[in-house]
Amino acid sequence: xxxxxxxxxxxxxxxxxxxxxxxxxxxGLIRTRPMRDPDFGSQDVMTRRGWWLxxxxxxxxxxxxxxxxxxxxxxxxxxxxxxxxxxxxLGILGALLWHQALLWLTVGGGWVSWxxxxxxxxxxxxxxxxxxxxxxxxxxxxxxxxTKNYARIAIPLVAVLVLALCGSGAAYAANVVGSSxxxxxxxxxxxxxxxxxxxxxxxxxxxxxxxxxxxxxMRYDSISVVSVNAETGxxxxxxxxxxxxxxxxxxxxxxxxYPDGLQAHDDAECGWGSGINxxxxxxxxxxxxxxxxxxxxxxxxxxxxxxTKDAAEGVLGIKIPYYVFLDMNDFAKLIDALGGVDINVKExxxxxxxxxWGGPDNAxxxxxxxxEAGQQHMNGDTAQWYARSxxxxxxxxxxxxxxxxxxxxxxQFTPQNVAAHFSEIAAAGSSAxxxxxxxxxLPEFFDLMMKAKKEKLTTxxxxxxxxxxxxxxxxxxxxxxxxxxxHPEPSATPTS
Numbered sequence: 001x002x003x004x005x006x007x008x009x010x011x012x013x014x015x016x017x018x019x020x021x022x023x024x025x026x027x028g029l030i031r032t033r034p035m036r037d038p039d040f041g042s043q044d045v046m047t048r049r050g051w052w053l054x055x056x057x058x059x060x061x062x063x064x065x066x067x068x069x070x071x072x073x074x075x076x077x078x079x080x081x082x083x084x085x086x087x088x089x090l091g092i093l094g095a096l097l098w099h100q101a102l103l104w105l106t107v108g109g110g111w112v113s114w115x116x117x118x119x120x121x122x123x124x125x126x127x128x129x130x131x132x133x134x135x136x137x138x139x140x141x142x143x144x145x146x147t148k149n150y151a152r153i154a155i156p157l158v159a160v161l162v163l164a165l166c167g168s169g170a171a172y173a174a175n176v177v178g179s180s181x182x183x184x185x186x187x188x189x190x191x192x193x194x195x196x197x198x199x200x201x202x203x204x205x206x207x208x209x210x211x212x213x214x215x216x217x218m219r220y221d222s223i224s225v226v227s228v229n230a231e232t233g234x235x236x237x238x239x240x241x242x243x244x245x246x247x248x249x250x251x252x253x254x255x256x257x258y259p260d261g262l263q264a265h266d267d268a269e270c271g272w273g274s275g276i277n278x279x280x281x282x283x284x285x286x287x288x289x290x291x292x293x294x295x296x297x298x299x300x301x302x303x304x305x306x307x308t309k310d311a312a313e314g315v316l317g318i319k320i321p322y323y324v325f326l327d328m329n330d331f332a333k334l335i336d337a338l339g340g341v342d343i344n345v346k347e348x349x350x351x352x353x354x355x356x357w358g359g360p361d362n363a364x365x366x367x368x369x370x371x372e373a374g375q376q377h378m379n380g381d382t383a384q385w386y387a388r389s390x391x392x393x394x395x396x397x398x399x400x401x402x403x404x405x406x407x408x409x410x411x412q413f414t415p416q417n418v419a420a421h422f423s424e425i426a427a428a429g430s431s432a433x434x435x436x437x438x439x440x441x442l443p444e445f446f447d448l449m450m451k452a453k454k455e456k457l458t459t460x461x462x463x464x465x466x467x468x469x470x471x472x473x474x475x476x477x478x479x480x481x482x483x484x485x486x487h488p489e490p491s492a493t494p495t496s
Contacts, residue, residue: 035067040146047151050142054159057138058166061131069141077134084127103443107184110439117181124174128167135163179426184439186430191438192299197230198319201486202448204228204437205309205323206237208331208387208402221328221388222402223276225312225320227486233451236485237406238316239399239461240276241470247276248314248475253292254307255314262311276311300436315462317479318486322437328388330432332380334409337424338417341383341408345373350392351385383408396463403459460485 035053039045053064062077094102105116139159144152208222223240247262249255254262262276290297293306301323309320335341350367371378371386378386387405390398418425437445462468462478 040143043146043148046143046146047148050144050147050151050155053138053142054155054162057135057159058162061134064138064141065134069137073134073137077130080127080130084123087123100443100447103446104440107180107446108440108443113439114181114185117177117184121174121177121181124170124177128170128174131163131167131170135159135167176422179423183426183430184442187433187435188300188437188439188442190298190300190436191441192301192322192436194438194440195321198321199486200230201227201318202230202322202445203318203320205305205312205320206326207305207308207323208326208328220276220308222326222399223308223312224402225316225318227318228445228448228452229486230448232455233448233453234455234458235452236458236460237403238482238485239403239459239463240312240315241395241399241462242276243395244276244315244462244470244473247311249307249310250313252310254310261314276308276315300434305436315473315475315478316482317475318482323435324437325434327432327434328384330428332384334425334428334432335378335380335383335412337421337428338409338412339421340377340379341405341412342375342377343383343386343404343408344375345371345386347393348373349386349389351382351389396461396465399461399463403461407457458485 034045035049038049049068053068056067057064060078061081062074062079065071065074065077067074091102105113107113109116139156142155144155147155204226206222206224206226207220209220220242223242225238225240227236227238228234245262246260249258249261290303293301293303296303296306305323305325309323313320349371350369351371352366352368369385371382371389376382383405387398387402389401460466460481462473463470466481468474468478468481
């Protein structure tokens with residue numbers, strides 16, 4: 001029997017062939033699966049394929065392996081990518097729709113928050129590592145030796161640069177989460193008991209001090225009470241002069257010792273006066289602090305702070321369950337972490353401590369520097385001196401400057417600024433701040449802070465400018481002033 005050959009078909013094989021000896025079956029495979037089975041002999045095809053694989057690895061990590069490499073690794077990468085996207089979307093929805101629950105899970109839930117933040121940090125680190133593996137595996141399956149000469153350098157260079165940019169985002173997220181967990185544990189790990197608002201307000205004692213250069217003990221440079229309306233977030237700050245004498249105490253250990261108010265001591269061993277800023281000496285030096293307030297340390301406070309709370313309650317006539325203490329030495333680091341503050345300086349102020357021979361009249365001789373009048377952008381060190389300088393001005397001027405600094409600092413706490421410098425801010429805040437605020441109150445306080453930014457801040461300093469005689473204050477009149485500020489009488493409706 002005669003065997004008939006058909007053009008383009010090998011004898012006896014039944015398989016059509018294309019010119020060059022490539023089978024039609026293989027040719028169809030190249031057309032339908034160009035990523036997995038490309039024309040390896042064409043540099044143009046391999047170069048285009050290489051760029052596509054790199055782009056796919058950036059946009060959808062794992063997809064390059066599914067199309068052209070190890071499918072098992074690719075499916076794992078795709079699953080991890082989809083999981084991360086789902087978690088991000090869930091986080092955004094939580095922030096928009098269930099922000100109280102999200103805040104509780106991340107910052108206000110005690111050990112639950114610690115566990116959630118640890119898991120998030122672990123996932124971010126694991127995904128960053130997986131992305132590195134996928135990127136280098138993508139470069140393997142690109143087969144750079146078969147691409148054009150320029151692409152052999154350009155493709156891996158672009159892939160590594162994009163990996164550094166995108167992968168560093170996951171690494172930064174892990175670092176932010178870790179810093180958050182550490183800061184929360186440090187600041188709120190031993191907070192006081194969680195209490196409801198008092199008469200509609202959360203009242204927090206705000207103290208500023210340092211025990212640095214030239215000081216033999218901790219004395220408060222700044223004493224104020226922040227009252228936040230528990231419904232509206234409207235905030236009022238009451239400034240208490242640091243040298244206000246003979247302050248009364250709310251019922252408690254100090255009231256039992258000094259029912260007529262804090263009195264000056266003549267005991268040389270004690271060596272403290274009657275000003276409210278001397279309470280640290282009064283409690284720790286002249287009395288055994290832990291015996292006066294045995295639960296203070298357990299709740300993240302101290303006997304001196306608790307005594308100052310009782311004094312502030314006696315001065316203002318309101319309940320003050322919590323405090324925030326700012327160490328001015330580390331406070332400068334926090335300002336630097338936020339990028340400095342902008343303040344309009346009203347008068348020229350000296351920097352430096354007055355030596356024994358110095359005084360306001362010869363400040364030019366002892367000042368280590370000057371803060372000039374006018375609009376200033378201050379770093380942490382300058383801002384610290386701005387808040388502390390008092391030798392050429394009065395204590396009342398210093399209280400005003402401290403309020404200006406507080407306001408300028410709050411303006412720096414924008415989401416963009418905090419996100420850009422979160423690790424530095426968290427580290428500085430952990431060393432600069434002490435508080436007994438309970439962790440489970442953080443979601444509620446966060447909501448109040450957001451509301452407070454929409455309200456006008458009210459500041460009332462107990463100074464002669466507000467009708468208060470610092471050295472002979474009328475405590476009942478002060479109580480009435482505080483009550484009127486926090487609970488104003490409703491405006492009378494005119495009758496027709």
